[in-house]
Amino acid sequence: MGLPAVPMATKSFADLAKSNASKRGMPHIRACFTPHPVWGKTAEQLMAYVEGNDPVSGKPLMKEIIDGLTVPLTAEDTKTGIMDVSVGPPIYGPDTLDNLQKHFLNNGMTDFLPVIIPTQEKVDAMLKGTSHHPDEVVGKMAAGAFAAWTYTVKQVAVNAVMAGCEPEYFPVVLAVASSGMAALGSSTTSFAYSMVINGPIRDKLNMNYTIGAMGPFAQPNATIGRAWTLIGKNLGNGGIPGDTYMGSQGNNTNYNNIVIAENEKDSPWTPFHVQKGFKPEENVVSLFAGEDIRQGHGARRAGVLENPMFDDQISDIFRTLTSQFDALVVCDPLTVKRLVEQGYDTKEKLMDWLWKNTKRTAKEYRDSAFVYTFHYPRALRGEEPYATWYKCPEDTLVPWWPKLDNIVLVVAGGQTNPFFQVGNLTYRVSVSIDKWM
Amino acid sequence: MKVNRRKLLSLLGMSPVLLAGSQAEAQHVKNAKTAKASPAGDAQFEALNPKGSPPPVRLIPMAPRLDTIHGKTIYLVDTGFMSGGVFLQQMQIWFNKNMPDVTVVFRKKAGPYMEDDPALWKEIKEKGNAAIMAIGH
Numbered sequence: 001m002g003l004p005a006v007p008m009a010t011k012s013f014a015d016l017a018k019s020n021a022s023k024r025g026m027p028h029i030r031a032c033f034t035p036h037p038v039w040g041k042t043a044e045q046l047m048a049y050v051e052g053n054d055p056v057s058g059k060p061l062m063k064e065i066i067d068g069l070t071v072p073l074t075a076e077d078t079k080t081g082i083m084d085v086s087v088g089p090p091i092y093g094p095d096t097l098d099n100l101q102k103h104f105l106n107n108g109m110t111d112f113l114p115v116i117i118p119t120q121e122k123v124d125a126m127l128k129g130t131s132h133h134p135d136e137v138v139g140k141m142a143a144g145a146f147a148a149w150t151y152t153v154k155q156v157a158v159n160a161v162m163a164g165c166e167p168e169y170f171p172v173v174l175a176v177a178s179s180g181m182a183a184l185g186s187s188t189t190s191f192a193y194s195m196v197i198n199g200p201i202r203d204k205l206n207m208n209y210t211i212g213a214m215g216p217f218a219q220p221n222a223t224i225g226r227a228w229t230l231i232g233k234n235l236g237n238g239g240i241p242g243d244t245y246m247g248s249q250g251n252n253t254n255y256n257n258i259v260i261a262e263n264e265k266d267s268p269w270t271p272f273h274v275q276k277g278f279k280p281e282e283n284v285v286s287l288f289a290g291e292d293i294r295q296g297h298g299a300r301r302a303g304v305l306e307n308p309m310f311d312d313q314i315s316d317i318f319r320t321l322t323s324q325f326d327a328l329v330v331c332d333p334l335t336v337k338r339l340v341e342q343g344y345d346t347k348e349k350l351m352d353w354l355w356k357n358t359k360r361t362a363k364e365y366r367d368s369a370f371v372y373t374f375h376y377p378r379a380l381r382g383e384e385p386y387a388t389w390y391k392c393p394e395d396t397l398v399p400w401w402p403k404l405d406n407i408v409l410v411v412a413g414g415q416t417n418p419f420f421q422v423g424n425l426t427y428r429v430s431v432s433i434d435k436w437m
Numbered sequence: 438m439k440v441n442r443r444k445l446l447s448l449l450g451m452s453p454v455l456l457a458g459s460q461a462e463a464q465h466v467k468n469a470k471t472a473k474a475s476p477a478g479d480a481q482f483e484a485l486n487p488k489g490s491p492p493p494v495r496l497i498p499m500a501p502r503l504d505t506i507h508g509k510t511i512y513l514v515d516t517g518f519m520s521g522g523v524f525l526q527q528m529q530i531w532f533n534k535n536m537p538d539v540t541v542v543f544r545k546k547a548g549p550y551m552e553d554d555p556a557l558w559k560e561i562k563e564k565g566n567a568a569i570m571a572i573g574h
Contacts, residue, residue: 004499
């Protein structure tokens with residue numbers, strides 16, 4: 001703007017505010033802070049914040065703000081130029097494997113589980129998994145509001161080795177990396193991430209999509225997901241608590257994310273990648289972000305001994321989700337068989353029923369914190385359907401999500417029981433794996 | 438006096454890996470090749486740095502400050518987090534009470550917090566003298 005400004009945050013974000021400002025070129029920004037939190041405080045309590053001290057500087061808050069706008073700038077405040085950022089030497093060692101392991105662990109390069117040390121030999125072997133040149137730039141990735149980092153095929157290979165991937169998995173890892181989507185968010189919300197893999201590569205890599213499909217029972221499922229987290233940390237500069245990661249409680253799924261190879265063989269429904277316009281023989285990875293995944297069989301009416309209605313059960317679980325994120329329903333093939341018997345012979349028919357039959361009152365909708373933060377500002381500028389959902393009477397029933405395709409259905413499982421799981425996860429992007437072979 | 442940095446670090450209980458760097462690299466490669474016959478556990482290896490490439494930081498000079506805020510127009514910008522508007526409204530009350538010659542304009546930034554609002558920045562530049570932007574959580 002070219003005008004003096006003072007940004008404000010609560011005390012809990014002081015380090016983040018300073019770090020982010022520095023990385024964006026304003027290391028001496030005059031930020032001011034209040035006690036934490038602001039959310040939920042009364043007007044009287046917030047007036048006490050205004051009249052009190054900045055808890056970081058210990059000085060009266062309003063004096064700090066006015067000084068921030070009026071105290072003349074120093075030479076440092078007006079400095080221009082370019083500063084290079086170092087990420088360390090290209091090679092560590094020589095040293096023992098134990099010492100290298102400790103070095104990687106102690107310097108925030110791992111998920112705090114042992115990694116495969118990325119020697120030149122192992123990285124060279126990984127690079128044989130793709131036809132792409134080691135120096136080709138794959139993409140860029142940012143940890144939230146921080147500046148994006150770039151990375152090459154070789155840099156992705158280093159992280160794939162660390163995660164325990166085999167070279168034949170590498171095109172999948174490259175496809176994920178090329179999306180630029182990090183699997184570690186910077187928000188105070190402890191996000192979860194998921195990938196759905198479709199196409200013949202699932203069998204070529206021996207991915208597990210039957211019994212225990214989402215559990216720790218197959219190397220490609222485990223290590224491809226883990227590589228995504230390491231990529232977010234090392235190539236995107238994410239996952240530094242208090243700096244580029246602020247998730248208040250963390251998310252256990254971040255260790256290797258929710259990797260789903262769709263069980264196309266046992267599903268009568270259209271595979272997810274074909275729904276997105278790819279051919280059945282194409283290999284595709286689709287990425288999702290959100291909050292979590294939960295078991296569905298404990299829902300209302302699960303105890304019905306005859307003719308259990310899975311559509312009702314799924315809808316019940318939907319009512320436990322935040323509508324800030326969408327729904328990713330993972331059905332066991334046995335569940336799908338029952339759903340087909342109920343008349344849902346396509347995914348679209350079930351999506352349609354679920355969308356029309358999962359509702360809440362406009363009052364319940366408007367009371368949601370996520371809705372206030374993310375939908376209300378869009379309602380204010382007239383964006384539909386949020387504007388209507390904010391104007392309608394409180395007892396009006398509104399759908400959980402704006403559109404039918406906010407609901408995604410995929411199939412995975414080994415048919416030992418007709419179960420399903422529901423992720424509060426939003427589809428983001430589908431990427432061709434074949435392009436990275 | 439010539440200092441053996443590797444030995445010194447070992448005495449301090451620190452990994453010699455800390456010595457890694459461009460100057461020492463050539464010698465280390467030689468050592469790595471010769472160490473392959475070492476007993477298991479003592480064998481020497483080199484590891485590639487797993488980090489990506491950060492962009493350089495372009496320093497941005499801060500805008501000139503005001504000589505005073507008396508008689509000036511200050512925008513209070515709510516980024517849209519819960520209770521942020523209530524907080525800034527208390528600040529507006531404070532200004533009205535303690536610095537009544539300051540004109541205070543309250544605005545809620547358009548769109549969710551992560552979206553830009555160029556129309557508001559234009560308005561502040563045209564009609565205001567300074568801005569205070571707040572606040573998360």
